[in-house]
Amino acid sequence: MTAQGIEGIYVEWHNMERDGLTWAQQSALPLWERTQRFRFYSPWLIPGPVRTASYIKALLTSIRDRRGLADDIDSAVEVRVEKQEIVYRNHQFSILLEEDALYHRVGGPAVLAGQLGYLLTVMALPAVSIGIIPRDIERPFMPVEGFFLFDDHTVNVELVSAHLTVVQRHEVAMYAETFTELAALAVTGHGARDIITRAINSLD
Numbered sequence: 001m002t003a004q005g006i007e008g009i010y011v012e013w014h015n016m017e018r019d020g021l022t023w024a025q026q027s028a029l030p031l032w033e034r035t036q037r038f039r040f041y042s043p044w045l046i047p048g049p050v051r052t053a054s055y056i057k058a059l060l061t062s063i064r065d066r067r068g069l070a071d072d073i074d075s076a077v078e079v080r081v082e083k084q085e086i087v088y089r090n091h092q093f094s095i096l097l098e099e100d101a102l103y104h105r106v107g108g109p110a111v112l113a114g115q116l117g118y119l120l121t122v123m124a125l126p127a128v129s130i131g132i133i134p135r136d137i138e139r140p141f142m143p144v145e146g147f148f149l150f151d152d153h154t155v156n157v158e159l160v161s162a163h164l165t166v167v168q169r170h171e172v173a174m175y176a177e178t179f180t181e182l183a184a185l186a187v188t189g190h191g192a193r194d195i196i197t198r199a200i201n202s203l204d
Contacts, residue, residue: 009165016163017069021060021076025083031150032086039149039179043098045106046115047148048080049087050095050122050130055115056080058107093128096182098143099135102199109203116200120193131186132195139185149175 017024040047046055057077064073087093105112123130133139148156155166155175166172187195 009167010162011165012162013067017067020070020072021064022072022079025076025079029079029083031154032083035150035154036091037151038091038093039096039176040093040147041096041144041149041179041182042101042146043143044101044104044146046097046101046119047095047146049084049093050119050128051080051084052111052115052118053077053081054111055106058111062106087122087125087128091127094131094179094183095129096131096133096179096186098133099195099199102132102196103202113200113203116196119196123193129188130192131183131188132192133182133186134195137185141181144178144182147175147179149179152176 016027038049040049045059048056051059057073060073060076060080063069064071102116106115119130122128133143145157145159149172150156152172153167155172157164157166166175186192
């Protein structure tokens with residue numbers, strides 16, 4: 001791969017966000033629009049397609065403060081919320097969460113309670129499948145880095161320092177296989193709803 005190609009798939013956050021968080025959110029729109037099948041795995045946070053506006057604002061505010069970025073939170077949140085409308089179109093979403101992701105109090109208890117309640121709502125959508133990997137199960141391998149798989153051609157990974165885009169076919173296949181293995185550990189349907197409800201009740 002050429003140096004230019006490498007630079008295109010490994011972009012440091014300070015380069016992506018030099019003009020603020022709004023542009024960074026907008027840059028992802030073309031990929032989202034042309035994707036039909038989304039597979040997201042998140043060990044720590046609720047992923048983008050099923051976030052509430054309050055949860056998004058809390059996350060982006062934290063990112064802004066940690067990275068010392070310009071204050072364009074409101075417009076960045078607006079772009080993110082608009083992007084999530086794709087959930088209600090002709091697409092398929094398979095989302096896997098480690099149970100621990102339900103307990104990180106992003107934005108505080110009230111924000112998290114609203115977010116978890118929204119998860120219960122979107123689970124009823126025919127195009128959305130949400131699986132929860134219980135934290136008390138025996139597992140053949142530990143959690144891996146969170147990743148977002150777009151159809152069978154692109155994987156996005158968010159690192160501490162940079163945004164990584166994986167496009168090499170054999171690497172994308174590895175992520176797809178890993179997603180399948182993680183999905184085998186997850187509970188869905190009523191079992192997943194029970195785990196989410198338990199997390200909501202823990203906020204009382």
